[in-house]
Amino acid sequence: MRRVAFAMLLALAAPPAAAQDRPPDGPPTGTELIERGMQSLLEGLFTEMRPALDEMGRALSDLRPMAEELMRLVDDIGNYEAPVILDNGDILIRRKPAPLREGEVEL
Numbered sequence: 001m002r003r004v005a006f007a008m009l010l011a012l013a014a015p016p017a018a019a020q021d022r023p024p025d026g027p028p029t030g031t032e033l034i035e036r037g038m039q040s041l042l043e044g045l046f047t048e049m050r051p052a053l054d055e056m057g058r059a060l061s062d063l064r065p066m067a068e069e070l071m072r073l074v075d076d077i078g079n080y081e082a083p084v085i086l087d088n089g090d091i092l093i094r095r096k097p098a099p100l101r102e103g104e105v106e107l
């Protein structure tokens with residue numbers, strides 16, 4: 001998230017290239033007006049989204065220990081079958097049977 005915000009700030013801070021095409025005292029060109037409008041739009045969007053992005057970052061930080069523990073327990077998602085929802089609402093996730101080793105017989 002911070003990388004996206006940083007990239008947006010860099011894009012907003014870049015000087016417009018079209019500003020050098022006109023004399024300093026002349027009226028702004030259409031391209032300059034579009035650039036200013038886009039810059040204003042992105043600044044407003046970033047300002048409005050910042051609290052939500054900060055809150056999402058805190059929530060993800062709080063969930064990280066639980067996600068790491070879950071990944072430790074699950075080991076590899078490929079070892080499990082697709083979830084099945086039972087009539088009572090329980091969700092059952094079966095572990096796939098381990099492949100037989102050479103010389104082993106399934107009982």
